[in-house]
Amino acid sequence: MKIVVLVKHVPDAQFDRHLNGAGNTVDRDESILSELDEYALEAALQLAEARGGSKAGNQVIALSMGPSGAVNAVKKALQMGATEGVHVTDDALAGSDAAATSLALAAAVRHLGGVDLVLTGMASTDGETSLVPAQLAERLGLPQVTFASTLEVDGGRLTARRDADTSSETVEAPLPAIVSVTDQINEPRYPNFKGIIAAKRKSITTLSLADIGVDPAQVGFAGSWTSVASAEQRPPRTAGTIITDEGDAGIKLVDFLAAQKLL
Amino acid sequence: MAKVLVFIDNPGASLKKSSLELLTLARSLGGSTVGLNGDLSDGVAATFAEYGVDSILHPSAQDLDDFLVAPKAAYVAAAAEASGAAIVLLDNSPEGKEIAARVGIRLNAGVITDVVAVDGDGTAHKSVLAGSYSTACKATTPVSVLTLKANNVIPEPAPAPTTPETVTVDVPAVAAAARITAREQKVASGRPDLTDARIVVAGGRGMDGDFGPVEELADALGAAVGASRAATDAGWISHDAQVGQTGKTVSPQLYISAGISGAIQQKAGMQTSQVIVAVNKDAESPVFEIADFGIIGDVFDVLPQAAAEIKKRKG
Ligand SMILES: Cc1cc2nc3c(=O)[nH]c(=O)nc-3n(C[C@H](O)[C@H](O)[C@H](O)COP(=O)(O)OP(=O)(O)OC[C@H]3O[C@@H](n4cnc5c(N)ncnc54)[C@H](O)[C@@H]3O)c2cc1C
Numbered sequence: 321m322k323i324v325v326l327v328k329h330v331p332d333a334q335f336d337r338h339l340n341g342a343g344n345t346v347d348r349d350e351s352i353l354s355e356l357d358e359y360a361l362e363a364a365l366q367l368a369e370a371r372g373g374s375k376a377g378n379q380v381i382a383l384s385m386g387p388s389g390a391v392n393a394v395k396k397a398l399q400m401g402a403t404e405g406v407h408v409t410d411d412a413l414a415g416s417d418a419a420a421t422s423l424a425l426a427a428a429v430r431h432l433g434g435v436d437l438v439l440t441g442m443a444s445t446d447g448e449t450s451l452v453p454a455q456l457a458e459r460l461g462l463p464q465v466t467f468a469s470t471l472e473v474d475g476g477r478l479t480a481r482r483d484a485d486t487s488s489e490t491v492e493a494p495l496p497a498i499v500s501v502t503d504q505i506n507e508p509r510y511p512n513f514k515g516i517i518a519a520k521r522k523s524i525t526t527l528s529l530a531d532i533g534v535d536p537a538q539v540g541f542a543g544s545w546t547s548v549a550s551a552e553q554r555p556p557r558t559a560g561t562i563i564t565d566e567g568d569a570g571i572k573l574v575d576f577l578a579a580q581k582l583l
Numbered sequence: 584m585a586k587v588l589v590f591i592d593n594p595g596a597s598l599k600k601s602s603l604e605l606l607t608l609a610r611s612l613g614g615s616t617v618g619l620n621g622d623l624s625d626g627v628a629a630t631f632a633e634y635g636v637d638s639i640l641h642p643s644a645q646d647l648d649d650f651l652v653a654p655k656a657a658y659v660a661a662a663a664e665a666s667g668a669a670i671v672l673l674d675n676s677p678e679g680k681e682i683a684a685r686v687g688i689r690l691n692a693g694v695i696t697d698v699v700a701v702d703g704d705g706t707a708h709k710s711v712l713a714g715s716y717s718t719a720c721k722a723t724t725p726v727s728v729l730t731l732k733a734n735n736v737i738p739e740p741a742p743a744p745t746t747p748e749t750v751t752v753d754v755p756a757v758a759a760a761a762r763i764t765a766r767e768q769k770v771a772s773g774r775p776d777l778t779d780a781r782i783v784v785a786g787g788r789g790m791d792g793d794f795g796p797v798e799e800l801a802d803a804l805g806a807a808v809g810a811s812r813a814a815t816d817a818g819w820i821s822h823d824a825q826v827g828q829t830g831k832t833v834s835p836q837l838y839i840s841a842g843i844s845g846a847i848q849q850k851a852g853m854q855t856s857q858v859i860v861a862v863n864k865d866a867e868s869p870v871f872e873i874a875d876f877g878i879i880g881d882v883f884d885v886l887p888q889a890a891a892e893i894k895k896r897k898g
Binding site: 333334336337338339344346356417418419422442443445446447448449450451452453454455457458459461462463464465466467479480483484485486487488489490491492493494497502503504544545546547548549550551552553554556557558559560561562563564565567568569570571572573574576577578580582583 | 651652653656676677678680681683684685687688689691692693694695696697706710711712713714715716717718719720721722723724727758759760761762763764765766767768769771776782804822823828829836837847848851854858859860862866871872873874875876877878879880881884885886887888889890891892893896897
């Protein structure tokens with residue numbers, strides 16, 4: 321099987337995150353592989369391993385689009401066990417919104433050719449929109465399962481479960497297909513020493529827009545269909561009153577709610 | 584004034600509050616057309632009239648619910664074209680956002696999610712990076728697709744009711760979509776919907792397997808029940824109660840956090856709540872950094888006492 325996993329290089333949410341510059345784009349210093357993409361990668365590795373791994377011709381390709389630093393997300397994926405890496409990078413991509421990102425990623429997936437499955441996380445941890453997987457599916461005309469909490473592939477079909485608010489669903493689709501997975505699907509592995517050493521020998525292909533046949537005018541600020549006019553940092557929430565329970569904190573809580581007119 | 588298409592999916596016997604919010608916003612931006620999927624009950628038809636809907640579109644195909652979103656998106660895009668809408672409004676549920684994503688590609692339209700307000704010129708307001716920035720953004724395309732977060736518009740009927748016409752829209756064939764082969768309905772709790780609720784009481788690992796005190800306080804307040812991932816992973820409460828980065832984002836008037844430490848992924852889902860109350864026995868818990876009212880105490884003492892006191896005061 322040829323599985324492509326989308327991996328995004330995102331600012332670490334453990335630190336303060338910032339918007340920068342005229343386009344109000346996310347500052348990508350202190351970035352890491354989006355932790356939600358690790359679940360997609362783990363799912364891909366498990367599917368490949370169940371089929372005899374890379375020796376049996378199974379490929380797990382970690383694909384990232386982004387500035388030079390984004391190659392770190394690909395490297396981490398290789399350390400975890402992806403067989404190869406692809407980094408789509410081009411100055412013209414800066415400022416791409418979901419539509420422009422999905423356009424470039426769709427072109428990259430087509431360029432790779434013969435892909436059986438595209439796996440993604442449920443959302444990026446920076447933009448948090450969940451738009452890209454669905455837009456990629458629409459652009460590639462592939463069936464898609466979103467928010468999968470289980471995933472099985474048997475022959476040319478996949479079966480997954482997804483949890484909606486009022487129901488749980490079992491869904492099926494023929495391959496090739498696109499699946500976004502939730503953090504319920506598995507427990508991502510940590511790269512071990514062997515994996516880190518092995519990753520050094522794996523190849524990372526760098527692709528420009530010209531390589532994947534995308535017109536620079538269709539991506540970046542120019543090709544995006546949305547623009548951010550202004551961004552204001554909200555004052556961080558500050559702590560209010562803190563009391564220690566002396567046997568009547570429940571009553572004091574109700575007094576507080578009453579004073580706030582919340583009862 | 585812009586023409587606005589509001590997508591409403593399977594409303595059942597009555598419209599949800601979030602749907603009323605969509606209709607109210609749509610009317611404030613221009614004329615509203617509803618793109619409906621599923622049956623139109625008398626009650627819902629009456630509400631559409633009351634909320635000033637000009638026309639109600641139905642899909643030509645009956646089987647949209649058998650597939651994952653692709654055919655629904657094809658229908659919504661066709662409905663937007665048929666109605667000449669400049670703005671397409673959907674709810675901000677995972678499915679709403681996903682349909683929006685695909686409609687955007689079909690209509691070459693910019694998509695903005697998590698919208699909390701829309702100006703007359705179509706500028707949308709939203710907060711990003713877990714509530715740390717407020718931004719104003721706009722689609723640069725002739726049509727824009729927006730998903731509106733619940734609880735940001737006050738539902739208001741039109742000054743004068745309308746008599747909406749009904750029109751059928753042809754649903755274009757979709758290349759390939761995943762088919763839903765089984766669906767298990769979940770049992771309704773009878774409590775308010777978590778994302779729409781005015782008050783949320785959420786419990787974490789500190790509840791130690793017993794959500795009784797959380798539920799009791801929630802019921803005294805007429806609140807929805809939420810949870811941290813630790814509590815849902817432990818199986819103490821269903822996964823759809825999870826609030827946070829990979830659960831639901833809520834911004835109620837009041838969020839009561841009980842036995843939750845306040846990890847960054849949990850905060851991401853609740854820190855835009857208007858008032859935050861935290862009960863935790865560890866004074867060092869990060870949740871106290873953002874709580875308006877914090878109680879260092881045991882949830883099994885504080886919650887039942889508060890619930891009893893509320894019941895007493897409400898008589
Ligand atoms: C990719 C990813 C996504 C995630 N998404 C989410 C998400 O969407 N939502 C989410 O919540 N988490 C999420 N998490 C998990 C998150 O990091 C925390 O692990 C989780 O929120 C911890 O839950 P908790 O606060 O209930 O448990 P803990 O961190 O164990 O905290 C329990 C708290 O209860 C207090 N306590 C214990 N007993 C009592 C008592 N009797 N009375 C009062 N206080 C008591 C303790 O002092 C402690 O502060 C995610 C993690 C990852 C890696």
